[in-house]
Each structure stands twice: as structure tokens, then as C-alpha cells.
Amino acid sequence: MATTHALHLPDGQRLPWHLMDKAVWDEEGVTVTMTDGVSHRVLLPEPGLLPETVRERVTASIVASRRVQLDARGGVRLVARRVPGYDTPRWEFIFDPGLDSSDPGLRALAEQALEEVRRSLGV
Structure with a gap:
């Protein structure tokens, strides 16, 4: 789930937009790499508008x-x-x-x- 301040993962982790370095999407989901180098993988077979939302929010930060x-x-x-x-x-x-x-x-x-x-x- 995307909010104005962060991406919330299904396991409860909160990834603030201003701490994201990059997000790489493929047919199974997304891998988000944070500025500290830690990566998070989330399976999303149907991401909807989430890729555009992530790009917009990270870029805006x-x-x-x-x-x-x-x-x-x-x-x-x-x-x-x-x-x-x-x-x-x-x-x-x-x-x-x-x-x-x-x-x-x-x-x-x-x-x-x-x-x-x-x-x-x-x-």
C-alpha cells in the first residue's frame, strides 16, 4: 500500500519514500533498494498503478x-x-x-x- 509518506509492505515494513534509492519491477513483483543498500522483494503479480505511484513519490522526494x-x-x-x-x-x-x-x-x-x-x- 502506498501512502503520502511511505510504501507499506505486506509484512508490515514501512519504506519511506525519501530513503528509497531505486525500485525494479518485473512480471512477478518489485525489488526496492534503500539508500543504505538493503533490498526488499515483494511479489505483486497485478501491481495496478503502484509502479507509477512509487516512481512519482520517490522522484518528488x-x-x-x-x-x-x-x-x-x-x-x-x-x-x-x-x-x-x-x-x-x-x-x-x-x-x-x-x-x-x-x-x-x-x-x-x-x-x-x-x-x-x-x-x-x-x-
Whole structure:
């Protein structure tokens, strides 16, 4: 079930729109991947308007999204999202696969890139 704030799964889990990274649909259902990398699979043989609703709500939560190359190993996607109940967007770092998001050097590069992006966008 889709509400204005989240997708509610049959097992009772609540997946907020602003924490969804992507949803991939196939003939059996959907796989939703959250920004923390955790995936949820739901069987939906007849999804109705749910795919369009998910796309609309996740897209509406995104204020800005920029990918920045950090070094020769890869980069990070900087995403600002609207969070219900907050006036300012929440920024998140989505590092390329294989990069260690806890690496202090990479975190420092990502923080520097975020400041540049925020300054350039005025967000």
C-alpha cells in the first residue's frame, strides 16, 4: 500500500519514500533498494498503478542529485531529499560500489564535494 509518506509492505515494513534509492519491477513483483543498500522483494503479480505511484513519490522526494568523481577509484552520488516534517533537505552520500564509505579520506572528499554542490545549487 502506498501512502503520502511511505510504501507499506505486506509484512508490515514501512519504506519511506525519501530513503528509497531505486525500485525494479518485473512480471512477478518489485525489488526496492534503500539508500543504505538493503533490498526488499515483494511479489505483486497485478501491481495496478503502484509502479507509477512509487516512481512519482520517490522522484518528488528528490531536491537535487549530483554524481561527483572523488578519485581514481570512483565517486559518490550526492542526493538532497525532502523529508516529511523538516524544512531543509537531508543530504546523503551514495558511494560507488566497491568504495568504503567509512574511509575517512573518502568521507572528507565527499564532504568537500557536497559543500561545492550546495554552494553551486544554493541548497
